[in-house]
Amino acid sequence: MSDFDNRDEEEKKETGLEENKGKEPSDKKEEKTDKPEKEYEDVCFICRRPESKAGKMYHLPNNICVCDDCMHRTMDAVSQYDYQGMLNNPEMMNMLNNMNKDGKYPNISFVNLADLQGNDGIPNKQKIKKKKAKEKETEPVFNIHDIPAPHKIKASLDEYVIGQEQAKKIISVAVYNHYKRVVTNTMDDIEIEKSNILMIGPTGSGKTYLVKTLARLLDVPLAIADATSLTEAGYIGDDIESVVSKLLAAADNDVEKAERGIIFIDEIDKIAKKKNTTSRDVSGESVQQGMLKLLEGSEVEVPVGASSKNAMVPLATVNTRNILFICGGAFPDLEGIIKQRLTKQTSMGFNGELKDKYDKDPDILSKVTVEDLRNFGMIPEFLGRLPIICTLQGLTKEMLVRILKEPRNAILKQYQKLLALDEVDLQFEEEALAAIADKATKKDTGARALRAIIEDFMLDIMYEIPKDDNIGRVTITKNYIEGTGGPAIQIRGAGYAIPDKQAEAAE
Template identity: 40%
Template sequence: MKPPQPLRLDERPAIPTPRDIVERLSRFVVGQERAKRALAIAAYNHLKRTALRRTRRQVPIRKSNVLLIGPTGCGKTHLARNLAQILDVPFHVADATEFTEAGYYGKDVELIITELLAKAGHAVEEAQRGIVFIDEVDKIARRTQGHRSGVGSRDIGGEGVQQALLKLLEGREVTVPLDAAPHWSRQEAIPVDTTDVLFVCAGTFTDVFAYAAEGRGLGFGARDGRRRAARAIRQKDLLEYGMLAEFLGRLPVVVQLDELSQEELLAVLTGPPDAIVREVKELLLADGVELAFTDGALREIVRFATDRGLGARGLRGVVEEVVADLLFEAPERRGTRATVDAAWVRRRVDRIDPATLH
């Protein structure tokens, strides 16, 4: 009897290696090297697995769904968005808080696949090798104490949604509507197999962190400008938080992201091709206004974002408020040059409501 032949990928087009994926992610995402590597490995194996299954061969490779854990503004969604641009597969972003247990007012989880199918141009085979990013999964933690007290209670937006997502995460043929409109049960529906759909889930899990030294200077809540050192999250912590063991079991790759340091936030402001400072400079240059930021101005923006726990996500709102007057007056200031310094920033950030920047 001949030994089994090794799996060959020669017949398929070349796919990016994990190193290629990390290098391309690093052009747009500052820091978070562990998360980049974990996502790159999961994505590469996902592409290999789907390519091999297209040859109709039995492939003993199971998909590795990913759970990203980290504070607001650390880059979870940004990582997923840029991964979608690197990989030539359908990609959909869903918010876990939109869904409820089947039979209640709200979206059914099957609509995640409907929306992925739409991104694939309603090509079922393409959708079946796609990637789904589900944000805010910490918001569907079990909200009742029935598992401890023995008292049964429905949790239609928490435990019920986790239970409903199990079949999608594990990989099963599900019947989904062709349209995500209300009353989809009256519409045409088709079967889609989620066996090869890769799921990347993300959440802040803010309350799950335990801080050393009574919380001084450690954890995601610290605001001293230094690198935050939150301890590693264990599966036990997530279970106590309210996540189901069955749900976590279908997310074998767990990556804890770091809070960005002030130096990394400075790099976010100016480094990537889509950096907000580059963007506003281009906008003003289109009106003939040359804009410059001093180093002190950039550090003042970062300090404001750090003190208020806004993370990288809040930087855009701060910068747009700082240059709002210039953007308004730009058509009238053609041919001029403007310099934003630290004093300019301080005068304008004082009027910002941080609640509007999250």
Template identity: 50%
Template sequence: MAKSTTDLFCDFCGKDRAHVEKLIAGANVNICNECVKLCDQILGDQKEKPREESKLQDLDPHKIREHLDQHVIGQDHAKMVISVAVAEHYKRVYKPPKNLELEKSNVLLVGPTGTGKTLLAKTIARYLDVPFTIADATTLTEAGYVGDDVESVIAKLLDKSDYDVTRAQQGIIFLDEVDKIARKSENVSITRDVSGEGVQQALLKLIEGTIVRVPPQGGRKHPNAEMIEVDTTNILFICSGTFIGIEDILKNKSDHTSIGFQSRLKKLTIASELYEKLDQNDLTKFGLIPEFIGRLSTIGILNELTQDELVRIISEPKHSIEKQYQWSFKIDGIELKLPIDAKKAIAIKAEKLGTFARGLRQIIEKVLLPWQYNAKQLVAEGVTELVIRPETIDKGTDPVIIREDSTKTNRRKVEN
């Protein structure tokens, strides 16, 4: 029996006739114009998914590398390695051969802190438009111990995917500081290693591919609770670490030890040269178990950044630090200038601190903070430009302040 006109309401959202623009009435059900619009959006989103997947089906390592070049300075070897690894991974996912089983190839990035390991992974995920999450290996423990069990990283990825299992299963997990879960020695321990070798063992199946049961909406596991099943087979794992001390292992190799394609290790003193000689045996000696290393067959090496590269990082990337701060000051009405000598001072300071690219923003933030705080007051006083000098970076002296009444001659002197 149809509803009377006095009690008509939308059967989907519950709004009555007086509170919606239009109400479409059926035999025993009604729907308002707002719910129709929502349904149309849902159907439209579903139609767009095949187009997103088509990008993953035909990835070109050169195009991936070109995108990385817009955001990451230097690290040519690591860019090439990760571009090929990502293209091959999704090729295996979307174009699997009929009579050939392809092994999953995850990535290990090795290099000092502040060289761009995390940025590479983030940039790749943005380019691919896939869910991405970062997990710290040092916080992971075996199931049953205090801390996050290894399956928690899948729960984080699922959360980033808005609990869309299909999207989560083609996402990327960045597992940082895997060098910190190395066992303490090469000898197999008979005691329980909760946060070292034990975690490596727990990660094996996860990285290789298994079904993980995750509680919905970030809840806790419970025997009677409904769980979401996630297949990790097609999730790309990018692991990274600084591996402090591994250079000693490399230096101790004899001149007659063969590495890779029958090459010989010479007396090397530069860290970048040492890292280029890194192989899986060295990682085993460092404390990673062979089975875990075997799941990370693609190794990318990142070198310490030079001063010139640090200077370029300040201004050249698409979303560089310089552009971000210039935008912030421009909103308040001030033009911020960072001459090349000031950028060199910032780069030298970051290098001395050992923070490299990671420390650039902190150095600039510390210098500009009081000027950001007083920006509106400066504008009211007629200030139009701030020019950062090396002394501003090194000694904390004030930048050059240019006001509306400054002559063009004085401006040219400052800029030169």
């Protein structure tokens, strides 16, 4: 046996002794079966490939793993050195003879791999979870009878989202059909195509909130990406595959779980073709072309635990065939394109239409066609992979009032719970809610304006109430919202308002 083999045997014995030092013999079986790191695949320290791609791993001291390819390359590189010639070299022999008392070579420092490592040098967020056992792989992820029916999905959405009845119905049916497709895979050898969704609606109409509620209902991983940061590969910004990388992170690096998740790409209208430009459109049409295979279904290599590919990050292969893509955007100026198409006819004669016929139509977006989206700047190949077009209405004053008080986690209920922790009852008059909705309508930012308005007038109340333990109830009035009066204050247990102190409480 060579010296090299002897050293390996000694290192194995030493590391085995160090690992088992201070442990009882009865704990050895538990160590082999209940190690938390075994939940994730080993990653090669040199090439950063996971165990599922690199194959067998060599386990070195300090929890370092090296794949078979890297180990052989290292040994081949080492074997090229002429050790006999080095020993016959007088300068080398002189250096060996001049070794200091500590046994170190002069002017030579060796890298200690233990100094580079924490545990194994690779955090769990950059590791891939191991696949389940083979007998479990054949089990279906979903049972077709466990998938909620479209009317149940819509009923659950109704608890959180006000209005948008047609949009909720379209999304419920599309999601139900999609997960039936995931469960059955094929049906009588007829492959069911994906039903990706394109959501169009003004800002604050509930596009993102619908998707978040949907993912929570189905208990599937959800990744929300922003299309404004996506660029063509090779340019500054996020690669197109980064949206899949976010989904993998949301699924705790479980590839199988990520392959049945939902990806919501917001601000999709920002990647429309740039008009009248002579430079390369790296964040517009190029991104649309790069997303074609992603939407249709293909195997992509994505970095684990990072947003960009590099030599120090392991890669995982994710199949996007069963991932539901939902794209959403406000599409500003799309109403003008729709009106232009609808008023192409002359405004004279018996069949003439007035040019301003659709100027005040609140449902103008519901008349959108693929032709309108093409004129906006979306390429036809991209639109063909989003077969379901879902439009959301702008929020009216009545819908804003309902949003304030009806959803399960309504804004008013949140503030009532906050003041209930101080043992104070918070109430709102109906006229006050209408005044809040009027202010929100003028801001023209949808439901997002409601929170800003309530935060403004609740600031003084939240600041003053903890000062006085006698306050039992606060009623928000219309005059307080409009700035002409104050809230109605009731003393704890008295049951009547004190109008003289209304102005003092508002200050």
